[in-house]
Amino acid sequence: MTIILFGILFLPIFSALSITFFSQKHPSISAGISIAISCITFLLTCVLCAMTQSQTLPIEIVYTWLSVGNLSVDLGFLVDRLSLIMLFVVTGVGSLIHIYSKGYMGKDPSLSRYFASLSIFMFSMIGIVLANNFLMIFIFWEMVGLSSYLLIGFWMTKGSAADAAKKAFLCNRIGDTGFLLGIILVWSCLGTLRFGEISNLLSTNPAAFSSLATITGLLLLCGVIGKSAQFPLHVWLPDAMEGPTPVSALIHAATMVAAGVYLLARGFDIFALSAAWPQGLDWLKFSTLDVIATIGAFTALMAALIAVQQNDIKRILAYSTLSQLGYMVMAIGLSYPIAAMYHLTTHAFFKALLFLGAGSVIVALHHEQNIWKMGGLQKRMPITFWTFLIATLALCGIPPLSGFFSKDYIVAEALHKNAYLGTIALVTAFLTTFYMGRLFFVSFIGRTRSKVSDHAKENSTIITMPLILLAIASVFAGFIGIDSYLMPHYSSQSLANTNMVFPYPSIDQAPDNWFKMLIYPFKHAPMAAILSICAVIAGGFLSFIFYFNAKNDILSSKFKTVSLWLKNRLYFDELYQNSAVWLQDKLALICDFIDRWIIGGIIIGIIYRIVDLIGRFCRFSQTGNIQTYTAIFVLGIIVLSYWVINW
Amino acid sequence: MIATIETYLTIGLGHYLTVSVILFCLGLLGIMTRRNILVVYMSLELMLNAANLALIAFSRFNQNLDGQIMVMMVVTVAAAEVAVGLALIVSLARHKLPIWIDNLNKLKY
Numbered sequence: 229m230t231i232i233l234f235g236i237l238f239l240p241i242f243s244a245l246s247i248t249f250f251s252q253k254h255p256s257i258s259a260g261i262s263i264a265i266s267c268i269t270f271l272l273t274c275v276l277c278a279m280t281q282s283q284t285l286p287i288e289i290v291y292t293w294l295s296v297g298n299l300s301v302d303l304g305f306l307v308d309r310l311s312l313i314m315l316f317v318v319t320g321v322g323s324l325i326h327i328y329s330k331g332y333m334g335k336d337p338s339l340s341r342y343f344a345s346l347s348i349f350m351f352s353m354i355g356i357v358l359a360n361n362f363l364m365i366f367i368f369w370e371m372v373g374l375s376s377y378l379l380i381g382f383w384m385t386k387g388s389a390a391d392a393a394k395k396a397f398l399c400n401r402i403g404d405t406g407f408l409l410g411i412i413l414v415w416s417c418l419g420t421l422r423f424g425e426i427s428n429l430l431s432t433n434p435a436a437f438s439s440l441a442t443i444t445g446l447l448l449l450c451g452v453i454g455k456s457a458q459f460p461l462h463v464w465l466p467d468a469m470e471g472p473t474p475v476s477a478l479i480h481a482a483t484m485v486a487a488g489v490y491l492l493a494r495g496f497d498i499f500a501l502s503a504a505w506p507q508g509l510d511w512l513k514f515s516t517l518d519v520i521a522t523i524g525a526f527t528a529l530m531a532a533l534i535a536v537q538q539n540d541i542k543r544i545l546a547y548s549t550l551s552q553l554g555y556m557v558m559a560i561g562l563s564y565p566i567a568a569m570y571h572l573t574t575h576a577f578f579k580a581l582l583f584l585g586a587g588s589v590i591v592a593l594h595h596e597q598n599i600w601k602m603g604g605l606q607k608r609m610p611i612t613f614w615t616f617l618i619a620t621l622a623l624c625g626i627p628p629l630s631g632f633f634s635k636d637y638i639v640a641e642a643l644h645k646n647a648y649l650g651t652i653a654l655v656t657a658f659l660t661t662f663y664m665g666r667l668f669f670v671s672f673i674g675r676t677r678s679k680v681s682d683h684a685k686e687n688s689t690i691i692t693m694p695l696i697l698l699a700i701a702s703v704f705a706g707f708i709g710i711d712s713y714l715m716p717h718y719s720s721q722s723l724a725n726t727n728m729v730f731p732y733p734s735i736d737q738a739p740d741n742w743f744k745m746l747i748y749p750f751k752h753a754p755m756a757a758i759l760s761i762c763a764v765i766a767g768g769f770l771s772f773i774f775y776f777n778a779k780n781d782i783l784s785s786k787f788k789t790v791s792l793w794l795k796n797r798l799y800f801d802e803l804y805q806n807s808a809v810w811l812q813d814k815l816a817l818i819c820d821f822i823d824r825w826i827i828g829g830i831i832i833g834i835i836y837r838i839v840d841l842i843g844r845f846c847r848f849s850q851t852g853n854i855q856t857y858t859a860i861f862v863l864g865i866i867v868l869s870y871w872v873i874n875w
Numbered sequence: 876m877i878a879t880i881e882t883y884l885t886i887g888l889g890h891y892l893t894v895s896v897i898l899f900c901l902g903l904l905g906i907m908t909r910r911n912i913l914v915v916y917m918s919l920e921l922m923l924n925a926a927n928l929a930l931i932a933f934s935r936f937n938q939n940l941d942g943q944i945m946v947m948m949v950v951t952v953a954a955a956e957v958a959v960g961l962a963l964i965v966s967l968a969r970h971k972l973p974i975w976i977d978n979l980n981k982l983k984y
Contacts, residue, residue, distance in 0.1 A: 851980065852979075852980030852981065853976075853977055853980050854976055854979065854980075855906070855907050855908075855976060855977070858903075858906050858907050859907055862903060862907070
C-alpha cells in the first residue's frame with residue numbers, strides 16, 4: 229500500500245528528472261519515458277482502488293517532516309474516496325493526454341522539455357490529491373502553479389505566451405497569498421493542519437474558530453479563486469490558452485483548475501462553518517458558503533456570456549471551463565460537495581475531450597484557431613467530429629450523457645434552495661448550449677470557410693485514440709455511480725453544523741442499476757430536470773437558427789454594443805490594466821521617490837557625510853610605518869593591563 | 876623566617892618569569908627600534924620564545940602538561956610564520972629592494 233502510494237507520487241518526478249538529466253537530446257525517448265510512467269501511475273491507481281475496496285477508509289500515512297519545539301510539520305498521504313476519485317481523474321485523463329501530446333507536439337524541437345514539465349505537473353497534482361494536510365497541499369499547490377507557468381509559456385519565444393504565463397502566475401500568487409494567510413489562521417486557531425484532525429475537532433467543537441471562522445474560510449477561498457480562476461481572478465485562464473492544446477486540456481480544463489474545487493470539497497468542514505465575524509465586522513451577516521455560492525454563480529453566468537461572442541475555438545472552451553468551474557463552486561456554496569466532485573469528474577472527461585478535439589482540428593488546419601475559418605469538417609475528420617459531438621452534448625447536458633446528471637444535481641439543488649441561483653444556473657445552461665451550438669455549427673458543420681479547412685485530413689491514431697477513449701468515458705461517467713461512491717465519504721463525517729445535501733436520502737436508496745440511475749434525476753426533482761432540458765433545447769434551437777450554415781455572426785451585426793462588450797471580455801483586462809496596474813505604477817513611483825530622496829537623502833546626506841568626515845581625520849593615523857603601529861599597540865596593551873589590574 | 880642564601884639560590888617560578896619578561900621586553904624593543912627586517916624577525920622570535928619559556932615554567936610548577944603542548948603549538952606556528960616571512964624577505968632582496976622596515980609603508984591612506 230505504502231509502496232504503491234510512493235510509486236504513484238514519485239514516479240512522475242523520477243520521469244521528469246531522468247528526462248532532464250539523461251534524455252534531453254532524444255525527444256522520442258523522453259516522450260516514451262513520460263508516457264510510460266503516466267500509464268504506470270494510472271495502473272497503480274487502479275490497483276490502489278482495488279486494494280481499498282475491502283479496507284475501511286480513510287487511510288492516513290503520516291511522516292514527520294520537521295519538528296521544532298512543539299511545532300511539528302507532517303507530510304503524509306490521505307487515501308479516501310475523495311482522493312481516489314480525483315486521483316483516478318488525474319492519472320486517467322493525464323495518461324491519455326500524455327499519449328495525445330506525442331501526436332500533437334510532433335517534431336517540436338523542445339519535446340523533452342515539454343514532457344519533463346508535464347511530468348512535474350503530474351507529480352505536483354498527485355501531491356495535491358494525496359496530501360493529508362494544508363501545508364502539503366500548499367506546497368504542491370505552488371508547484372502546479374510553477375508547472376502551469378512553464379507549460380503556458382512553453383513557446384516562450386512568442387511574446388503573448390510569455391505574457392500569458394506571467395499573468396497566470398501573478399494571478400495565482402494573489403490568490404495564494406490569501407490561501408497562506410488562511411492556513412496560518414487555521415494553524416493558530418486549531419493547532420493542526422491535518423484534514424482528519426480538523427474535521428474531528430470541528431465536529432466536537434464547531435466554535436473552535438470562535439469569531440474567525442468566516443475570515444479563515446474566505447482567506448482559504450482566495451486560493452481557490454486564484455487556482456480555479458473564479459471572478460475576480462478569472463482573467464488568467466483564457467490567456468493561458470497560449471500554451472499547447474494538450475496542456476490546456478490537462479491543466480487548464482481537467483485537473484489543475486479543478487484543484488480549487490477539490491480543496492473546497494476537502495476542507496468543506498471549515499467552509500461550512502456558520503457565519504462568525506469578529507467584533508466590529510459583525511454587521512456582515514453572510515457566511516463563507518454564501519460568498520462561495522455567489523462567486524460561483526456569477527462566474528458561471530459571466531463566463532458563459534463572454535463565451536457567446538468569442539471566435540477563437542480554444543478561448544470559447546476556456547470560458548466554458550470557467551463557467552463549469554463556476555457551477556462546481558456554486559455547488560459547494562450550496563453545501564453540496566458531492567455534486568461538485570461529480571461534476572468535476574464528468575467535466576474532466578468531456579472538457580478534456582473537447583480540448584483534444586479542438587487540438588485535433590487545430591493540427592489538421594495547420595494551427596488555425598478561428599472558428600470562422602473552419603467548417604465542413606464532418607466528412608473530412610469523422611472521428612474528431614463524432615467525439616466532439618459527444619463531448620458537446622455531454623457538456624450541454626443531454627440526458628444519457630454524463631454532463632446531464634452532474635449538472636442536473638446542481639441545478640436541482642440551486643432551484644430548491646435559492647431561486648436566484650437556480651435561475652442563474654438555468655440561464656447558464658441555456659447559454660452553454662447556445663455557445664457550444666455556435667461553436668459546433670460554425671466550425672464543424674456546413675460549408676468550408678477557408679482553404680485550410682478544405683484540405684483538412686483526419687489525424688493519425690495516436691491523436692484519435694485518446695479522443696475515442698475519452699468519448700466513451702464521457703458517455704458512461706454519468707451513471708456508473710460516482711455520486712453514490714462519494715456518499716459514504718461525507719456521511720461518515722459527523723458534521724454538526726452543516727445541512728449538507730446528499731443525492732440520496734441514504735446510501736441504501738441509491739439506484740442500484742444503471743437504468744434506475746438513468747431516470748433518477750426525473751424522479752428526484754422532475755421540475756429541475758425538465759427545466760434544464762428545456763433550457764438545453766432552447767439554446768440548441770436558437771444556435772441552430774443563428775449559426776447553421778451561417779456566413780457570419782448574426783449576433784454581432786444585430787446587437788453591436790453588447791457583442792462588442794462580450795467580444796472584449798467585458799473589458800475586465802482593461803479594467804485591471806487601468807486600476808490595479810495603474811495603482812501599482814503610482815505606488816511604485818511613490819516608493820521610488822521615498823527611496824531616492826528620503827532614504828537616500830538621509831543616508832547619503834547626513835550619515836554618509838559624518839562617516840566620511842571622521843574617516844578623513846582618522847586616516848592620518850595610518851602612517852604605514854609598522855613600528856609606529858607596534859608602539860601604539862604596545863601602549864594600548866600597557867594601558868589595558870593597567871586598567872585590568874587596578875580595577 | 877630568616878632568608879638564607881639557599882632560599883635565594885633555589886630557582887622558583889619567579890625567576891623563570893623574570894627571564895621571560897626580560898626576553899619579551901628585549902624583543903619588543905628590537906621590533907620597535909631596529910630598521911632591518913631580518914632583525915625585527917629575530918626579535919619577534921625572541922618574543923615568542925619568551926612566551927614559550929613562561930608557558931614551560933607554568934607547566935613545570937603546576938604539574939601538568941598543558942603548557943608544554945601549547946609550546947609545541949607555538950613552535951609549529953612560529954616555524955610556519957618564519958617560512959613565510961623569510962620567503963618574503965628573500966623575495967624583496969632578489970628584487971634588489973631595500974629591506975629596511977620603514978620602506979615598507981605602502982599600506983597607508
